[in-house]
Amino acid sequence: MASVDVPVALLGYGTVGAAVHRLLEESADEIERATGHRLRVTHALVRDTAKERGFAPDASVVTDDLDGILRDDSIQVVAEVMGGVEPAGDYVLRLLRAGRPVVTANKQLVARHGAELFEAAAAGGVQLRFEASVCAAIPVIKVLRESLIVTNVHQVLGIVNGTTNFILSAMEKGRSYGDALAEAQRLGFAEADPTEDVAGLDAAAKTAILATVAFGSRVPIDWVGVEGIEHVTLDHVAAAHALGMHVKLIGRASLVGDRVDVRVGPAFVDGHHPLAAVEGAFNAVMLQGDAIREITLEGPGAGGIETASAVVADMVSIVGTTGTGFLQNDPVWRSLERLPPGDLASPFYLRLEVEDRAGVLARIAQELAAEEVSVAQLVQQPSDGHAVLHIVTHEASAGRVAGALQAIRALPEARGEASAMPVISGRGVAELGWA
Amino acid sequence: MASVDVPVALLGYGTVGAAVHRLLEESADEIERATGHRLRVTHALVRDTAKERGFAPDASVVTDDLDGILRDDSIQVVAEVMGGVEPAGDYVLRLLRAGRPVVTANKQLVARHGAELFEAAAAGGVQLRFEASVCAAIPVIKVLRESLIVTNVHQVLGIVNGTTNFILSAMEKGRSYGDALAEAQRLGFAEADPTEDVAGLDAAAKTAILATVAFGSRVPIDWVGVEGIEHVTLDHVAAAHALGMHVKLIGRASLVGDRVDVRVGPAFVDGHHPLAAVEGAFNAVMLQGDAIREITLEGPGAGGIETASAVVADMVSIVGTTGTGFLQNDPVWRSLERLPPGDLASPFYLRLEVEDRAGVLARIAQELAAEEVSVAQLVQQPSDGHAVLHIVTHEASAGRVAGALQAIRALPEARGEASAMPVISGRGVAELGWA
Numbered sequence: 001m002a003s004v005d006v007p008v009a010l011l012g013y014g015t016v017g018a019a020v021h022r023l024l025e026e027s028a029d030e031i032e033r034a035t036g037h038r039l040r041v042t043h044a045l046v047r048d049t050a051k052e053r054g055f056a057p058d059a060s061v062v063t064d065d066l067d068g069i070l071r072d073d074s075i076q077v078v079a080e081v082m083g084g085v086e087p088a089g090d091y092v093l094r095l096l097r098a099g100r101p102v103v104t105a106n107k108q109l110v111a112r113h114g115a116e117l118f119e120a121a122a123a124g125g126v127q128l129r130f131e132a133s134v135c136a137a138i139p140v141i142k143v144l145r146e147s148l149i150v151t152n153v154h155q156v157l158g159i160v161n162g163t164t165n166f167i168l169s170a171m172e173k174g175r176s177y178g179d180a181l182a183e184a185q186r187l188g189f190a191e192a193d194p195t196e197d198v199a200g201l202d203a204a205a206k207t208a209i210l211a212t213v214a215f216g217s218r219v220p221i222d223w224v225g226v227e228g229i230e231h232v233t234l235d236h237v238a239a240a241h242a243l244g245m246h247v248k249l250i251g252r253a254s255l256v257g258d259r260v261d262v263r264v265g266p267a268f269v270d271g272h273h274p275l276a277a278v279e280g281a282f283n284a285v286m287l288q289g290d291a292i293r294e295i296t297l298e299g300p301g302a303g304g305i306e307t308a309s310a311v312v313a314d315m316v317s318i319v320g321t322t323g324t325g326f327l328q329n330d331p332v333w334r335s336l337e338r339l340p341p342g343d344l345a346s347p348f349y350l351r352l353e354v355e356d357r358a359g360v361l362a363r364i365a366q367e368l369a370a371e372e373v374s375v376a377q378l379v380q381q382p383s384d385g386h387a388v389l390h391i392v393t394h395e396a397s398a399g400r401v402a403g404a405l406q407a408i409r410a411l412p413e414a415r416g417e418a419s420a421m422p423v424i425s426g427r428g429v430a431e432l433g434w435a
Numbered sequence: 436m437a438s439v440d441v442p443v444a445l446l447g448y449g450t451v452g453a454a455v456h457r458l459l460e461e462s463a464d465e466i467e468r469a470t471g472h473r474l475r476v477t478h479a480l481v482r483d484t485a486k487e488r489g490f491a492p493d494a495s496v497v498t499d500d501l502d503g504i505l506r507d508d509s510i511q512v513v514a515e516v517m518g519g520v521e522p523a524g525d526y527v528l529r530l531l532r533a534g535r536p537v538v539t540a541n542k543q544l545v546a547r548h549g550a551e552l553f554e555a556a557a558a559g560g561v562q563l564r565f566e567a568s569v570c571a572a573i574p575v576i577k578v579l580r581e582s583l584i585v586t587n588v589h590q591v592l593g594i595v596n597g598t599t600n601f602i603l604s605a606m607e608k609g610r611s612y613g614d615a616l617a618e619a620q621r622l623g624f625a626e627a628d629p630t631e632d633v634a635g636l637d638a639a640a641k642t643a644i645l646a647t648v649a650f651g652s653r654v655p656i657d658w659v660g661v662e663g664i665e666h667v668t669l670d671h672v673a674a675a676h677a678l679g680m681h682v683k684l685i686g687r688a689s690l691v692g693d694r695v696d697v698r699v700g701p702a703f704v705d706g707h708h709p710l711a712a713v714e715g716a717f718n719a720v721m722l723q724g725d726a727i728r729e730i731t732l733e734g735p736g737a738g739g740i741e742t743a744s745a746v747v748a749d750m751v752s753i754v755g756t757t758g759t760g761f762l763q764n765d766p767v768w769r770s771l772e773r774l775p776p777g778d779l780a781s782p783f784y785l786r787l788e789v790e791d792r793a794g795v796l797a798r799i800a801q802e803l804a805a806e807e808v809s810v811a812q813l814v815q816q817p818s819d820g821h822a823v824l825h826i827v828t829h830e831a832s833a834g835r836v837a838g839a840l841q842a843i844r845a846l847p848e849a850r851g852e853a854s855a856m857p858v859i860s861g862r863g864v865a866e867l868g869w870a
Contacts, residue, residue: 023585023726024585026585027584027585027587030584030585031584031585033651033768034580034581034584131582137582137583137586137726137727137730138730139578139581139582139583139730142577142578142581142582143574143577143578145469146469146574146577146581146748146751146752147566147572147574147577147745147748148572148574148744148748149462149465149466149469149747149748149751150458150459150461150462150465150466150744150747150748150751151572151744152462216468272712272714274712274713274733276712277707277709277711277712278709279707290740291458291572291740291741291743291744292572292734292735292741292744293734293735293738293741294734294735295572295573295574295732295733295734296731296732296733296734297730297731297732297733298709298730298731298732298733299727299728299729299730299731300727300728300729303728305725305726306726306727306728308726309583309585309586309726309727310582312584312585313581313582313583313584313585316581316584316585317581320756321755321756333468
């Protein structure tokens with residue numbers, strides 16, 4: 001096949017944009033071997049064309065004029081690597097409507113405006129790909145859409161935020177939450193304002209995208225129940241260790257019948273579960289489906305060159321499949337309802353502080369039984385004149401567990417905090433009724 | 436896009452063939468959404484058309500006539516799921532030459548006859564895909580070819596045989612090799628004649644395919660240095676445990692400069708390495724590259740429905756990319772040489788049995804130093820009147836380590852076995868100079 005020269009454009013030229021440009025130049029031969037095409041950056045849209053840049057494109061390439069890109073029919077793919085919801089969203093919409101295929105690395109944009117963007121892509125008759133929006137170079141979107149096409153994925157479990165995983169890993173080595181966060185900030189894993197990460201908002205956007213693709217049904221970001229790691233203590237981490245588990249911030253999307261449940265929050269993960277071994281700033285996503293049982297993908301979930309690698313792979317996939325019917329459509333093809341958040345069932349870890357006297361255990365057991373929550377493991381420890389109970393339950397609905405906790409907090413014997421986290425068991429997860 | 440009816444054929448109708456048929460029927464809607472095409476099995480080639488089958492195709496579909504498939508121009512993909520090198524290889528060659536795209540699940544065929552098959556595919560102008568030939572449903576071939584196209588993968592580390600991983604996992608719980616093998620056979624994880632698995636031959640074929648795709652250079656199966664797990668003892672497993680490691684059968688393909696080293700053998704894997712956590716009959720492959728650092732894919736590496744899932748994904752990918760230039764070519768584009776097997780460098784675990792008397796340690800240290808093998812960790816234990824030395828070396832070439840072992844075995848103080856296994860360190864593998 002004769003080589004075809006393919007002009008491409010970049011929106012944004014920061015760390016990721018420069019890395020995309022470099023990878024396209026350095027790997028032009030590899031790309032040509034796979035597709036018969038040579039991708040060449042002809043436009044790089046920036047706000048300030050005069051700014052000095054490390055890996056600087058030719059002056060002829062740098063532009064601050066979106067209209068030039070919109071008008072140039074020769075451009076065959078545009079990569080949006082500028083970040084932020086606006087004006088990126090407006091630019092992408094206009095490009096798609098003008099018939100330009102787009103690749104985006106922008107999770108908030110895809111999670112918040114996916115419906116509108118895919119509508120524009122359909123109207124323009126072009127592809128919109130978004131691998132880099134979730135876990136950088138880990139190719140989970142491509143695997144879900146192309147490799148697991150016939151496996152009916154019914155649950156996705158992920159460690160999709162490296163900052164919080166780094167902090168929780170550091171807490172396992174005995175650091176306090178505050179110290180671990182400070183270290184993450186010092187090493188560049190956490191922002192000066194870490195809210196987006198530690199409150200679970202970054203993970204929520206990624207989990208909403210994963211749920212949407214896995215289940216083929218739009219999951220709005222406000223369906224995602226979100227809890228961060230701010231209230232995880234060294235006591236939780238120690239209790240998990242005693243149980244052979246690890247505390248992880250887990251994004252979980254479950255298909256229950258024809259309803260979906262999507263949530264992000266700290267969980268106790270069994271030491272034999274593949275996600276338990278994911279350490280430091282790494283990410284991992286487990287996909288559970290009928291034909292595949294479970295497939296786990298693990299790797300660095302952030303980074304300029306890693307993100308750029310995924311952007312380029314999407315650009316190449318677009319160039320390589322243009323003119324066919326393959327994956328040019330919105331991944332969404334049905335409208336599932338949201339499962340009421342209290343209905344999702346799981347085993348739970350409960351940590352209760354109570355007065356250390358006769359009859360207290362019986363009272364707590366009564367409250368649990370009243371909500372049909374049954375106990376699988378119980379450890380009672382003395383602590384400063386009162387008692388701490390560590391309980392692992394059998395499978396119970398989140399709502400029933402919350403009800404039992406509320407009743408237990410209202411007991412006259414209650415002291416201090418009463419908290420609950422879901423438990424993610426080891427291999428044979430299906431046995432414990434997740435899904 | 437209007438739906439297009441696509442006739443497809445199966446070669447073989449055993450467990451995998453029947454599962455492919457069932458998945459194509461049950462997931463016809465999903466496939467149509469992704470590609471605009473409905474795949475319909477029109478031919479299923481079997482040896483005995485009269486045989487009773489569990490998931491039986493229509494009598495009109497079953498055939499024992501390959502020529503009918505060769506002549507039928509309407510057939511757009513053929514899936515080879517019959518197994519065995521011949522006659523499968525002959526059939527696939529004839530189909531490719533006749534212009535029929537082929538998907539194969541046959542690792543020995545791809546590992547042994549890849550060059551000839553891809554030549555025929557090029558001559559016929561059609562695609563040959565082989566995802567299911569390595570680790571069943573784990574989409575490592577697609578990820579290497581489509582997602583990691585620009586990352587220059589320079590090392591592949593895999594647990595690619597579930598039988599041996601099951602046996603080694605059981606040995607960690609204290610079972611002898613013989614007992615663990617018997618249990619694997621009882622559970623259907625191992626064949627009555629387990630040689631193919633336990634001697635590393637199955638892993639060698641898969642690792643040769645992975646190396647070929649990862650490095651874009653044909654790796655003949657006889658380049659693969661192979662050692663099985665027959666000589667792994669509970670002593671090795673216990674020593675690994677004491678060091679915070681696990682004994683695993685590792686397939687490893689390394690690009691060293693412009694030469695390749697491919698080998699399969701037992702290794703000590705650090706407890707923090709992602710492959711250490713892969714338990715039981717699961718498989719996992721770690722891909723290390725410039726842009727991605729490392730990405731690990733884990734899942735079930737065998738099974739009828741899992742293999743069928745990968746076959747169907749390949750069929751769908753062919754239908755979805757026909758008419759484009761995307762991945763229709765042989766993944767091989769260069770001819771790298773084989774690295775002399777002794778040249779590959781790695782840290783090693785050495786287990787030496789020696790007389791327990793003054794001066795022995797000095798003698799051994801001299802022999803190691805003579806081969807420039809330096810010691811990172813050393814533990815000496817008494818054992819039945821002699822001493823066992825456990826040594827973890829710094830990085831050393833395999834040839835130098837073999838030379839030192841030979842010299843040590845020749846010492847008058849040597850007793851019993853002297854064995855070596857490479858050590859695969861935890862995260863930050865690159866620091867230890869692999870590749």
